[in-house]
Amino acid sequence: MTLVRVALLATLVGGLFAAAWLIRSRNMHYWLSDYIRSRAARTRRARSRPRRVYARIADHHEPLGGTTDLEAALRRTRKWCAGYERASAGHADSEGRPPQHTYFYPAEEYAPEVVDPLADLCRRGLGELEVHLHHDNDDAENLRRTLDRFTGILHERHGALRRDTETGRLLYCFVHGNWALDNSRPDGRWCGVDDELSVLSETGCRVDMTMPSAPSNTQVRKINSIYFARGRAGCRKSHDQGRDVRVGDWAREGEILMIQGPLGLNWREAKWRVLPRIETGEISFDARPSRERVRLWGVLAPTVIGAPNDNFLKLHMHGATDRSLAMLFDEGGFDQLWTLLEEEFRDRPGTTLHYDAAWEMAEQVRRLACERAAASSGETA
Numbered sequence: 438m439t440l441v442r443v444a445l446l447a448t449l450v451g452g453l454f455a456a457a458w459l460i461r462s463r464n465m466h467y468w469l470s471d472y473i474r475s476r477a478a479r480t481r482r483a484r485s486r487p488r489r490v491y492a493r494i495a496d497h498h499e500p501l502g503g504t505t506d507l508e509a510a511l512r513r514t515r516k517w518c519a520g521y522e523r524a525s526a527g528h529a530d531s532e533g534r535p536p537q538h539t540y541f542y543p544a545e546e547y548a549p550e551v552v553d554p555l556a557d558l559c560r561r562g563l564g565e566l567e568v569h570l571h572h573d574n575d576d577a578e579n580l581r582r583t584l585d586r587f588t589g590i591l592h593e594r595h596g597a598l599r600r601d602t603e604t605g606r607l608l609y610c611f612v613h614g615n616w617a618l619d620n621s622r623p624d625g626r627w628c629g630v631d632d633e634l635s636v637l638s639e640t641g642c643r644v645d646m647t648m649p650s651a652p653s654n655t656q657v658r659k660i661n662s663i664y665f666a667r668g669r670a671g672c673r674k675s676h677d678q679g680r681d682v683r684v685g686d687w688a689r690e691g692e693i694l695m696i697q698g699p700l701g702l703n704w705r706e707a708k709w710r711v712l713p714r715i716e717t718g719e720i721s722f723d724a725r726p727s728r729e730r731v732r733l734w735g736v737l738a739p740t741v742i743g744a745p746n747d748n749f750l751k752l753h754m755h756g757a758t759d760r761s762l763a764m765l766f767d768e769g770g771f772d773q774l775w776t777l778l779e780e781e782f783r784d785r786p787g788t789t790l791h792y793d794a795a796w797e798m799a800e801q802v803r804r805l806a807c808e809r810a811a812a813s814s815g816e817t818a
Contacts (some may be wrong), residue, residue, distance in 0.1 A: 441484070452754060457516060459621075459712070461717060463652045464652050464653065464654045464656055465651070465652070465715070467651075467654070467656045467657065467658055468649075468656055468657070468658055468660045470658075470664065470710040471658055471659060471660050472660060472661075472700070472701060475566060475660075475661065476511060477513040479661075479737065481546060481745070481758060482577075485627070485745055485746055486746075486747055486787040486788070487787045487788065487789075488735075488746050488747075488748055488782075488787065488789070489746060489747050489748065489788075489789050489791060490735065490738065490748045490750055490751040490782040490788060490789070490790050491747070491748065491749050491750065491791045491793045491798055491801055492530075492752070492778055492790060492791070492792060492793065493537060493750070493751055493752070493792070493793045493795060493797075493798050494536075494538055494539060494720070494752045494753065494754060494756050495539055495541055495612055495646045495698070495751055495752070495753045495754075495795060496538060496539060496540055496541060496753070496755070496756040497541055497542055497569055497612060497614070497753065497755045497756075498516050498540040498542050498543075498555070498569070498755075498756055498784070499546060499569075499755060499757055499758070499814070500513040500517075500546075500551055500757040501506075501548070501551070502727065502757070502758060503546075503571075504704050507550075507551070510522065510548065510551050510757075511550065511551060513757050513758075513759070513778075514551050514554050514555065514757070515554070516762050516766065517555075517756065517757060517762065517766075518555070518557075518558055520762070520765070520766035520771075521538065521558065521563065521766075521771070522558070522561075524766060524772055525771070527772075528772075528775040528776070528779065529779075529792075530783060530789075530790045530791050530792040531755050531783050531789040531790050532791065533773075534791075534792050535562070535563060535792065536563075536771075536775055536792045537563065537564050537565070537792045537793055537794040537797070538563060538564035538756075538794070539565055539566075539567055539610070539794045539795040540555050540559075540564060540565070540566050540567065541567050541568065541569035541610070541612040541768075542555070542566055542567070542568070542569055542591075543569040543570060543571055543614060544568065544569070544570045544583055544587035545570065545571055545572065545583075545729060547587065547590065549594060551673075552566070552594075552595055553595070556595035557594060557596060559596075559597070560596065563796040564794050565597065565795065565796060566595060566597035566598070567597075567598075567610040567611070567612070567795050568584070568587060568588060568591070568609045568610065568611050568612075568642070569611070569612045569613075569614060570583065570584070570587075570611075570614055571614030571615060571627065571767065572614070572627070572628060572629070573627050573628070573629060574629045575628065575629040575630050576629065576630060577630050577632070577633075580630050580633065580636050581639065581640055583675075584637070584640040584641075588607045588609055588640070588641060592607055601641070601813050606641045606746065607641045608641045608642075609641055609642055609643070609644075609645050609733045610642070610643070610644040610645070610646060610795040611637060611642045611644070611645050611646070611647070611808060612645070612647050612753075613628070613645075613647045614627065614645050615627035615628075616647060616650035616653045616655040616656075617655050618634075618645065618647045618648075618655065618674075618676060619631075619632070619633045619634050619668065619673055619674050619675050619676055620673040620674070621657070621673060621674040621676075621677075622653075623654055625673075631671055631672060631673045632668040632669060632670055632671065632672060632673075632675070633668065633673075633677050634666060634667065634668030634676065634693055635644050635667075635668030635669075635670070635691065636668075637668075637693060638667075638668065638691050638692070638693055640724065642693055643688075643693065643694060643799065644693065644694045644695075644696060644796070644799040645666075645676070645694070645695050645696075645739040646695075646697075646751055646795060647698050648660075648676070648695065648697040648698065648700075649697060649698055649699070649700040649717050649718070650717075651700055651715055651717055652715060655674075656676050656700075657674065657676055657677045657678075659676075659677065659678055659679060659697075660676070660697060660700045661699060661700055661701070661737050661739045662679075662681065662695070662739050663682045663694070663695065663739045663740070663741055663749060664679035664680055664681045664683075664695050664698050665679050665680045665682065665688055665689070665692040665693065665694060665710055666679040666692065666693075666695050667679070667692050667693070668691070674706055676693075676695055677712070680692070681742050682741050682742065682802060682806055683695070683737075683742035683806065684741060684743030684744055684806055684818050685743065685806065686806065687803065687807050694799055694802065694803075696739075696749060696751055696772070696798060696799065696802065697739060697751065698717065698736065698750075698751040698752060698753055699716055699717065699718045699733070699734050699738060699750070699751075700715075700716065700717055700718075701716045701733060701736075701737045702715065702716065703715075703716045703733055705729045706727065706729055716734075716737070717753075718751060718752040718753055719752070719753055719754065720752055720753070720765075720770070720774060721754060721755065721761060721764070722760040722761060722764045725764065725770060725773070726773050726774040726777055727777070728777055728781075731777045731778060731781045732781060734750050734752070735748065735781060735782065738750040741802060741805045741806060744805045745790060746799075749798060749801075749802065751798070754761065769787075778790060
């Protein structure tokens with residue numbers, strides 16, 4: 438009996454060490470506790486009806502792929518533009534609107550002849566251009582100049598972005614390259630600017646859609662959330678925490694709206710039926726859409742506090758790589774993705790699907806908070 442107990446204890450200890458190693462190796466220690474705490478909320482969300490699901494794709498669109506090969510970038514862009522218009526033609530949301538695509542185009546890879554065809558797609562009602570940036574060992578002043586210059590080009594040459602009606606400043610959505618928003622990597626690589634959020638806010642960024650970044654060590658603790666983050670002088674990774682967006686309470690000076698994509702554990706598609714896959718809302722050659730993933734996105738999609746029936750689903754991809762282009766167009770990946778979204782949300786009784794671009798999604802979040810706040814105020818009066 439003693440030997441049996443020792444064997445059982447050894448098995449238990451070995452299992453705990455293996456679990457601890459797995460959690461640490463995948464950087465799950467950053468977010469797993471928040472995921473466990475939010476289990477009850479996810480269950481309520483999955484059962485709620487009616488539901489409105491706002492879906493969009495944040496494409497880290499990099500046709501140059503970190504190179505200077507302009508011919509390759511033009512070839513990829515031509516394939517994208519022809520393929521996207523053809524693939525989206527047979528799909529629509531609950532309002533009859535085709536899928537919308539947001540091109541977060543990297544400032545450091547800007548080439549006008551590559552961006553022009555994408556801007557034309559956007560003018561024809563198939564998405565929008567926003568701001569993406571990879572940088573390293575940077576400083577606040579150079580970052581400010583880079584963002585001001587690039588947003589000006591996108592607006593003046595390509596008709597993108599929008600102006601604040603009061604200040605005239607260009608406003609934009611942002612995705613950080615290499616996930617290192619607000620200098621969040623422990624080694625300081627791929628950014629270098631502590632308090633980057635403040636620079637972003639000062640240059641007109643109102644919405645960030647970088648997260649989730651798992652399994653990267655840039656991943657924040659706060660997950661599956663829509664919240665406001667604010668830069669702090671001399672600090673990095675300030676978006677590790679923030680103020681949840683709720684009905685009746687909108688942004689304050691210097692805050693950036695953070696709209697996160699889904700992050701959780703996919704047990705039904707576990708590797709070897711034992712190790713759960715980390716779900717981040719990524720669409721890629723190695724992370725193809727599936728019915729189970731779409732179902733899980735609906736469970737994980739964040740909401741505005743006080744408006745539980747409005748769910749915001751932010752997916753992401755690197756759509757301009759050769760492997761992605763092959764999967765999305767040659768192998769029907771886009772058609773599969775949109776079909777599954779429409780079957781799960783548009784065609785299900787009590788649920789509606791809305792295809793949004795990035796700024797449109799942020800505006801819907803704002804309307805939920807501000808308009809309902811105004812209605813509540815009127816009722817009180």
